Amino acid sequence: MNRRLLVIATTLVALLWGGALAQEAALSQRDDSLLQRYDLAIENLEIAVASVPQDGAQARDELERALNALLTLSSNASSPSLVQAMERTFDRTRVTIDNQSRTDMAVQTGVLAGGFARLVMDSAFAAAVDGDLDLARARLLHLAVDLAFTPEAQQELQAAGSTSALRLAFEAGAAESIAAELREADALLDADVAAAYERLAGAYGASLLVQDSPRVSPELNRYLVTAAEALVQADAATAREALAGADDALTALAAAARSDAPAADTDAGAAGPVPTELPDLDGVATTAPAEAEPGTAPAEAADADAEVTDADPAATPSAPADAGQAADAEPAPPLAAGPDLEAAVAQRLAALEEERRAETLAAIGRELTLAGVPAQVAQADAEQVLEAGYGSLAAAVGALETQAARAVAAQRTGDVTGARAALVELRSAYHAVLAPLMRSVDVEVAAGAEDLLATVTERADLSSHDVSLVAAQVGAVRRALLGGAAPAAQAFELSVDSFWSNLTRPLVMILLGVLAIVPLVLLNLAFGGSNRNWRLVGWSLFLLLVPVFYEALAAVGALLSSVVDQPWLTALAGWSMFTSTAGQVAWALLVLVALVLAIVGFYGICVQFGLIGGGRRRDAVAATGAAEVHRPTGNTTLDWDEEF
Known part of the structure; x- marks a missing residue:
């Protein structure tokens, strides 16, 4: 008995231990899944920077892979504006690849790396709110290693036992790490400006982790952006002053977080962290926003920047706030006027247009990449789409659909010339x-579209079938480029059209029209016209064959039109029952009348044979059948008349 209990107890302990291990493994796998995406995104950004300027294609590929990671990591973002700002930063990074500027590329990817870290931090605190402190701590420790937290800061993070303690410990460690990065940037100012700017951009990206903290100074973001602007303008003194101010703000933030001080009276985190656009090192980008606070959207920052003149550096946010220093500053030059003002406005408009064009190209390139176009040719293809006058891939496909709809409408109304013109424009737009x-996305759909467009405008008998098939193929092109698979029926339709089109269809219709005369002639020869019931059957067959005669005449008209150049001969095709609603109604009425005549005629024949309501008729025929023996006379019509 005791042995049995011991076995049961051992089994239960093993099951519980195994369940705990499985849960821990599942937790670790769940943790690793998100962190692996984060690590992969950071690795993609590093490879992209290393590839510029030697291999722009690889840089774009790695950048697109990092963008795909953004879509996964952004599910727990505390601020949707952060994700939107990161997407705009991705667009600017593509421009730096085209400009082959490694430093500017490193600056933009430094901001992106900070945005990715912020997304991981948001996911960690979301897990902590849900009660999973171990998962939150693991993710924050992973970030702490990437951000080079001090060992003491990592120990504080490890010892935190609540969500608020985790937040305060991570905030203090992040502030110290960012301050250390700024000191390294300060030390590099005299020796290597580009390296200093990269350090500053990395620190600015990391500041997104604390930018919306209630304990952070509202001046921190302004100090960082001012330092970036001064560095680009080669103003080392202003850059050092701004770096020192940012260092002081971060030191105060770390101290406040460790002392668990009450939140400062500020609304810095009201809108969530949003990275401000940093200027390019070559000075061609816009300057830093005036008084940009944490959470300021890029659009608002740009509006503030428009009020700052480039002529007076003292008017920028990096100018000393001290009144005495301001008094010693040189007076600002007068505002430009006349031709100078017009030239400045024209230059600014040209710059804005170039920025808009670059953003549009980036958006089109992203559409092409998602559609399956290789990244190494996506940029060139995007320029071709934009040069053709389309602002997106969807707009280019929509233009084809518009031409296809015009062709369908023209053919339906009998305007075959207009339908051909619309198809010619469609073909030109497609090939351009x-x-x-x-050809890069779907070879089969591309081949079908090119073969169809190459022959459809030259067909002698352009029918509704042709234009509707073109419209369906344009729909297949849309699904291939913008999502979805072409239906299998479309490929079958194209294969049938390959032998049914051009002269085959009208010749077959003419042949059917000629053959339709034969049964009518034979019916008249067989039964003559003296019997009313057989005449009704004959008329019924004729009415059923009227659409065949009509299609044959329409085919003859189409063929003659292609020879004698008389477009009115194609008007019959516009009233076909396959095209026209009125034609379908006429066909339905003909069928109805034909069925009535057939019913009446065959009913009369059945009565004459005694098959319906003819019991007495059958008796009379049976009584006289033995006495009367009819001999064939050789005249079939007379035999039928005598029998009936």
């Missing part, structure tokens, strides 16, 4: 923009 893209 979308044909190269389709």
Whole structure:
């Protein structure tokens, strides 16, 4: 008995231990899943920077992979504006790849790395709120290692036993790490400006982790952006002053977090962290926003920046706030006027147009990459789409659909010339923009579209079938480029069209029209016209064959039109029951009348044979059948008349 109990107890302990291990493994796997995406995104950004300027194609590929990681990591973002700002930063980073500027590339990716770290931090605190402190701590410790937290800061983070304690410990460690990065940037100012700027950009990206803290100084973001602007303008003194101010703000933040001080009276975190656009090192980008606070959207920062003149550095946010220093500053030059003002406005408008064009190109390139176009040719294809006058891939496909709809409408109303013109424009637009893209995305759909467009405008008998098939193929192009798979029926339709089109269809219709005369002639020869019931059956067959005669005449008209150049001969095709609603109604009425005539005629024949309501008729026929023996006379019509 005791042995049995011991076995049961051992089994239960083993099951519980195994369950605990499985839960721990599942937790570790869940943790690693998100952190692996984060690590992969950071690795993609580092490879992209290392690839510039030697291999721009690889840089773009790695950047797109990092963008895909953003879509996964952004599910727990505390501020949607952060994700949108990161997407805009991705667009600017693509421009730096085109400009082959490694330093500017490193600056933009430094900001992006900070944004990715912020997304991981948000996911950690979301897990902590849900009660999973171990998962939150593991993720924050992973970030602490990447941000080079001091050993003491990592120990504080490890010892935190609540969500608020985790937040305060991480905040203090992040503030110290960012301050250390700023000191390294300060030390590099005289020796290597580019390296100093990269350090500053990395520190600015990391500041997104604490930018919306209630304990942070509202001046921190302004100090960092002012330092970046001064560094670009080669103003080392102003840069050092701004770096010192940012260092003081971060030191105060770390001290406040460790002392668990009450939140400062500030609304810095009201809108969530949003990275401000840093200027390019070559000075061609816009200057830093005036009085940009944490959470300021890039659009608002740009509006504030528009009020700052480039002529007077003292008017920028990096100017000394001290009144005595301001008094010693040189007076600002007068505002430009006349031709100078017009030239400045024109230059600014040109710059804005170039920025808009670059953003549009980046958006189109992203669409092409998602559609399956190789990244190494996506940029060139995007420029081709934009040069054709389309602001997006969807707009280019929509233009084709518009031309296809015009062709369908023109053919339906009998305007075959207009339908051909619309198809010619559609073919030109397709080959100019979308044909190269389709060859990279879906070879089968591309081949079907090119073969169809190459022959459809030359067909002698352009029918509704042709234009509707073109419209369906344009729909297949849309699904290939913008999402979805082409239906299998479309490929079958194209294969049938390959032998049914051009002269085959009208010749077959003419042949059917000629053959339809034969049964009518034979019916008249067999039964003549003296019997009313057989005449009704004959008329019924004729009405059923009227659409065949009509299609044959329409085919003859289409063929003659292609020879004698008389467009009115194609008007019959516009009233076909396959095209026109009125034609379908007429066909339905003909069928109805034909069925009535057939019913009446065959009913009369059945009565004459005694098959319906003819019991007495059958008796009379049976009584006289033995006495009367009819001999064939050789005249079939007379035999039928005598029998009936």
